[in-house]
Amino acid sequence: MTCERTAGPVRLGVAGLGRAFVLMLPAFRNDARVRLVAACAPRAESRNHFAREFGGRTYEEVSALAADPEVEAVYIATPHQLHAEHAVAVARAGKHILLDKPLAVSMEDGRRIVEAAEDAGVHLIVGPSHSFDTPVAQARALIDSGEFGRVRMIQALNYTDFLYRPRRPEELRTRDGGGVIFSQGIHQIDLVRLLAGGRGQNVMAVTGAWDPDRPTEGAYSALVTFGDGCAATLTYSGYAHFDSDIWMDGIGELGARKDVSSYGRARLALSAASDADDEIRLKSARTYGTASRAGEPDTYEHFGPVIVLCDRADLRLTPFGIHVCGDMRQEFRPAPPFRQSRAEVVAALFAAVREGRAPVQTGRWGLASLELCHAILESAATGKAVRLKEQVAYREER
Ligand SMILES: NC(=O)c1ccc[n+]([C@@H]2O[C@H](COP(=O)([O-])OP(=O)(O)OC[C@H]3O[C@@H](n4cnc5c(N)ncnc54)[C@H](O)[C@@H]3O)[C@@H](O)[C@H]2O)c1
Structure with a gap:
């Protein structure tokens, strides 16, 4: 299943409310091309904080976040070793992916992620990186x-x-x-x-x-x-x-x-x-x-x-x-x-999801860097x- 392209800001879900999210937050907050609509994190405090700040829905499992019909794309900022599990779940739900670097730890996991995104016909952007x-x-x-x-x-x-x-x-x-x-x-x-x-x-x-x-x-x-x-x-x-x-x-x-x-x-x-x-x-x-x-x-x-x-x-x-x-x-x-800061990343996400233009930093690019x-x-x-x-x-x- 592929997400239909619509208009307006990209409706983004976030998986992992840790340090990486703190670094992306000002760009998400201040850029009209994106709107945070849901999040997933194991800690109740993080989920509650997100719900208070953005009024969005929160989940304990990435699969539930990915299934949320309001979510068009998911920013995955969970620890490296969980990237494969989370990115494959999001791809299978037909949602676009902004996956914080690195793509994965092992090349096998990296290939699994790339193939899942390609099979689902969703954009996979690996970043932000510098x-x-x-x-x-x-x-x-x-x-x-x-x-x-x-x-x-x-x-x-x-x-x-x-x-x-x-x-x-x-x-x-x-x-x-x-x-x-x-x-x-x-x-x-x-x-x-x-x-x-x-x-x-x-x-x-x-x-x-x-x-x-x-x-x-x-x-x-x-x-x-x-x-x-x-x-x-x-x-x-x-x-x-x-x-x-x-x-x-x-x-x-x-x-x-x-x-x-x-x-x-x-x-x-x-x-x-x-x-x-x-x-x-x-x-x-x-x-x-x-x-x-x-x-x-x-x-x-x-x-x-x-x-x-x-x-x-x-x-x-x-x-x-x-x-x-x-x-x-x-x-x-x-x-x-x-x-x-990081407006470049939001621009890349918007261009991919709304205009169908993939950035340089695709899954295949991320796999090459991981190699x-x-x-x-x-x-x-x-x-x-x-x-x-x-x-x-x-x-x-x-
Ligand atoms: N691009 C950057 O500048 C940058 C900076 C820091 C981290 N990162 C990347 O972000 C990723 C996370 O690193 P971090 O430093 O933010 O780690 P962190 O420990 O601060 O945050 C990880 C978050 O993921 C959550 N989490 C753990 N298991 C989960 C699960 N099963 N489902 C949902 N959420 C889960 C944790 O509760 C935590 O909120 C890493 O891949 C790292 O490389 C990127």
């Missing part, structure tokens, strides 16, 4: 214009305190999708693939699991080659002491100016947690009903320094636009005026390059 950020789209458009010639190399790096933010136990277990590869690497992979054209070829990588108290990968460095000769290096550390947002004009990942006095805050807060339950309580303080996004964003989100080396210019992505260093001169090309996550882990474990097999281009090749 490949949706406006400056990334702006850089992609500059590359497409041909003004600067071919993309030869891309460097992306990001140093954060990711591993020391409060976590559920499974977020520290690689087999359940824990560690930085599936949660953070996926952002970098998505945006680098978009800038490089999409089709990765070979991956050589190392990973680091340096903290025995948090026994999962907290860092990686990968060299990815692409079909047309472009090569990209992707480096991430979630153990960082040096914060690479300093190289992003002092703007944090979510587009807000960073408070310099917050140095070391994640490690300090975590050091006060005595056990895993305590840590879950800390995480709950960042969830729906108790937290909002920290700081009002001034500009677009980003995922750390990214530089694209082209034949006739190097493009440095910033949260405000693109710094173009050409042969004889350099200039700044501003992004369109900033209005609302790269696994390739990083495999290459690091074997010391060998891994050949990629499930890659797709960012647009149909002519």
Whole structure:
């Protein structure tokens, strides 16, 4: 069964009222292209909070949310390892899906989700990821214009305190999708693939699991080659002491100016947690009903320094636009005026559901990015390059 296209805002149900939902909430609240009509969460407090704020119906089971006739599309923001169960249920109910990254943990689950959406004829958008950020789209458009010639190399790096933010136990277990590869690497992979054209070829990588108290990968460095000769290096550390947002004009990942006095805050807060339950309580303080996004964003989100080396210019992505260093001169090309964080994601959902236009970040795209996550882990474990097999281009090749 396929949802009929109607008019007006997309009537959205939400599965999972946690941290990811908090980050998407301002865009959902402030954008007339979407209306929150129902939600599903195991905790009664979250459900009640949602019902009070949006007046929508709430459910304990995703299958019941998906069956709600008012719901046209579901934003799935449950833990990675539940994505397959939830996305397949939503697809089978004939509803469109916005599935927070990563697509899934295993490739088998990823394929199941993609096939369920294709069989049902519903849109599957995998995101938000930072490949949706406006400056990334702006850089992609500059590359497409041909003004600067071919993309030869891309460097992306990001140093954060990711591993020391409060976590559920499974977020520290690689087999359940824990560690930085599936949660953070996926952002970098998505945006680098978009800038490089999409089709990765070979991956050589190392990973680091340096903290025995948090026994999962907290860092990686990968060299990815692409079909047309472009090569990209992707480096991430979630153990960082040096914060690479300093190289992003002092703007944090979510587009807000960073408070310099917050140095070391994640490690300090975590050091006060005595056990895993305590840590879950800390995480709950960042969830729906108790937290909002920290700081009002001034500009677009980003995922750390990214530089694209082209034949006739190097493009440095910033949260405000693109710094173009050409042969004889350099200039700044501003992004369109900033209005609302993650409006790009709502725009993609609306275009898919109302206009039938799928974004780049489809299920097949998400599967290709997930393949790269696994390739990083495999290459690091074997010391060998891994050949990629499930890659797709960012647009149909002519
Ligand atoms: N795109 C982003 O910026 C971003 C940021 C954070 C998290 N995420 C993604 O969102 C997903 C959730 O991560 P999180 O940090 O929000 O976790 P979280 O623990 O804060 O939230 C998960 C939510 O899912 C709910 N849940 C658990 N089991 C459920 C079930 N069976 N049915 C319905 N709801 C259920 C939990 O109660 C909780 O409200 C992950 O896949 C993660 O990668 C994305």
